[in-house]
Amino acid sequence: MAYSEEVRKLYQDQIRVMREAGILKEERFICSPQAAEIEVEFPAGSPLKKVINMCANNYLGLSSHPEVIKAAHEGLDRRGFGLSSVRFICGTQDIHRQLEEKMTEFLGTEDTILFPSCMDANAGVFEAILTKEDVIISDRLVHASLIDGIRLCSAMNDTYKHSDLEHLEQKLQMYQDKRLRLVVTDGVFSMDGDAAKLDKMVELCEKYRAMLLVDDSHATGFIGKTGRGTHEKFGVMGKIDVITTTFGKALGGATGGCVSGRKELVEMCRQKARPYLFSNTVAPSIIAGVLKVLDILSATTERRDKLERNTGYWRKGLTEAGFILKEGDTPIVPVMLYNAKLAQEFSIALYEEGIYAIGFFFPVVPQGQARIRTQLSAGHEIHHLDQALEAFIKVGKKFDILHRTKQEITEKYGL
Amino acid sequence: MDELKEVIKNYVSNEYLEPDSDPIDYDTPLISGGIVDSFSMVSLKRFLENKYHIQIPDDKATPEAFDSVNKIAELVKEFVKG
Numbered sequence: 001m002a003y004s005e006e007v008r009k010l011y012q013d014q015i016r017v018m019r020e021a022g023i024l025k026e027e028r029f030i031c032s033p034q035a036a037e038i039e040v041e042f043p044a045g046s047p048l049k050k051v052i053n054m055c056a057n058n059y060l061g062l063s064s065h066p067e068v069i070k071a072a073h074e075g076l077d078r079r080g081f082g083l084s085s086v087r088f089i090c091g092t093q094d095i096h097r098q099l100e101e102k103m104t105e106f107l108g109t110e111d112t113i114l115f116p117s118c119m120d121a122n123a124g125v126f127e128a129i130l131t132k133e134d135v136i137i138s139d140r141l142v143h144a145s146l147i148d149g150i151r152l153c154s155a156m157n158d159t160y161k162h163s164d165l166e167h168l169e170q171k172l173q174m175y176q177d178k179r180l181r182l183v184v185t186d187g188v189f190s191m192d193g194d195a196a197k198l199d200k201m202v203e204l205c206e207k208y209r210a211m212l213l214v215d216d217s218h219a220t221g222f223i224g225k226t227g228r229g230t231h232e233k234f235g236v237m238g239k240i241d242v243i244t245t246t247f248g249k250a251l252g253g254a255t256g257g258c259v260s261g262r263k264e265l266v267e268m269c270r271q272k273a274r275p276y277l278f279s280n281t282v283a284p285s286i287i288a289g290v291l292k293v294l295d296i297l298s299a300t301t302e303r304r305d306k307l308e309r310n311t312g313y314w315r316k317g318l319t320e321a322g323f324i325l326k327e328g329d330t331p332i333v334p335v336m337l338y339n340a341k342l343a344q345e346f347s348i349a350l351y352e353e354g355i356y357a358i359g360f361f362f363p364v365v366p367q368g369q370a371r372i373r374t375q376l377s378a379g380h381e382i383h384h385l386d387q388a389l390e391a392f393i394k395v396g397k398k399f400d401i402l403h404r405t406k407q408e409i410t411e412k413y414g415l
Numbered sequence: 416m417d418e419l420k421e422v423i424k425n426y427v428s429n430e431y432l433e434p435d436s437d438p439i440d441y442d443t444p445l446i447s448g449g450i451v452d453s454f455s456m457v458s459l460k461r462f463l464e465n466k467y468h469i470q471i472p473d474d475k476a477t478p479e480a481f482d483s484v485n486k487i488a489e490l491v492k493e494f495v496k497g
Contacts, residue, residue, distance in 0.1 A: 138454075150454070158458045161433075174461060367449075 022341035033064035036379040052384050054357040054374045057249035060303045061379025068289045075288020083281045091281030102294045108237040111266040116279045118217050118246035118257030119145040124273030126153035135175045138184035172208035181210035187230030188218040191365050193332030198234040213242040221250030222304040252293045256282040303378040310376045317389045322403035331376035339413040343370035353391035368415040420488045441484040469494040
């Protein structure tokens with residue numbers, strides 16, 4: 001038997017070490033649709049508890065929107081459950097192409113290609129458009145899926161310090177001898193909630209003849225005046241060569257993603273991107289649901305406006321209460337605790353108070369940067385936020401971290 | 416040799432350390448210590464090659480050979496000598 005007791009013990013030991021360090025992730029079972037209020041079974045076997053969800057990527061509150069659900073039902077009825085095929089064999093329906101065209105229009109790009117997820121889009125895009133004669137220069141805090149995609153590509157890769165444009169410029173100068181240069185960044189960074197300065201980055205890329213790729217998964221649908229994304233916020237629509245984004249967050253939250261941008265780059269993905277070529281097409285019900293989401297977002301900015309108001313209210317409340325937040329103006333609001341175990345325990349205590357918010361720690365964030373990442377939704381009403389704030393203050397007092405400096409918190413709890 | 420080490424140390428400090436990081440010395444583990452990630456090693460190699468007009472073959476530019484200022488200086492010296 002290959003899986004001997006010795007092998008089993010090796011894995012058991014690794015899991016034990018994670019548990020003892022307080023960094024073992026445990027899943028909580030949600031027994032209701034995704035929403036501002038959810039019913040949760042946690043720990044496993046416990047009676048259901050109604051809690052306020054402060055950690056979903058459901059930025060626009062569309063995950064369980066009746067019109068989206070209705071559209072998904074219709075998609076299921078009219079185009080079936082699945083296609084049992086990748087796109088290029090017999091997995092492309094009329095609605096797949098419709099969604100690609102709608103995303104192109106929504107993002108203000110030239111063309112779009114769907115992927116089973118944005119993780120897949122990021123895993124596939126680099127190897128499809130670059131070779132070993134080229135270089136990728138990425139921000140040091142880009143999402144893990146971009147890092148994986150870069151690793152899978154034969155191009156040389158280098159990094160610049162997070163959002164440090166002087167450093168990026170040095171790197172662009174250093175690689176002028178390469179055939180192609182591709183600068184890679186998140187639009188909004190998922191862990192810190194800050195935005196890349198895309199206006200300045202576009203200038204630099206033009207100056208040094210580099211292409212720019214932006215993963216806008218935490219921005220599409222709500223950042224910018226009409227929610228088109230980080231490129232709208234910074235006034236550079238039409239100037240981003242590649243945007244990758246997801247349908248798994250603000251755009252209904254189901255699954256799927258895309259690469260959108262210069263039409264030749266999109267065509268290269270269609271011909272060469274392995275997660276596109278060797279993975280199933282996105283299911284019709286999902287496509288129909290996302291099409292409806294885009295209709296809703298194109299008709300009104302009501303939801304992203306409400307999200308913006310909720311974000312301001314929440315940030316102000318937490319700041320006045322004495323929490324240390326990562327600065328920014330996006331609906332990702334990280335409450336800094338620094339110590340991994342404290343973040344875990346804080347999350348459990350919040351849950352006892354009826355608030356669902358998860359602790360993040362290494363390797364998801366750098367060592368010593370543990371936090372509770374809170375995320376706002378247009379599905380939140382002010383009374384939800386008031387209740388959550390009350391719970392945060394109660395738990396903050398319990399752990400004695402309110403109005404404390406980083407140094408005071410780390411002296412008490414360690415890094 | 417000391418001058419070479421200072422050049423390397425200064426480059427690594429400017430390139431990889433954050434303002435609140437502890438300073439490094441010649442023996443601080445860079446890659447195994449998590450200061451330099453394997454992605455970023457490429458620019459260090461390129462910097463050394465340009466500065467000293469050398470070519471370090473990829474099979475010599477291993478994470479082990481780049482793991483401290485002392486080790487990097489040894490490697491560079493080997494190629495500068497020719």
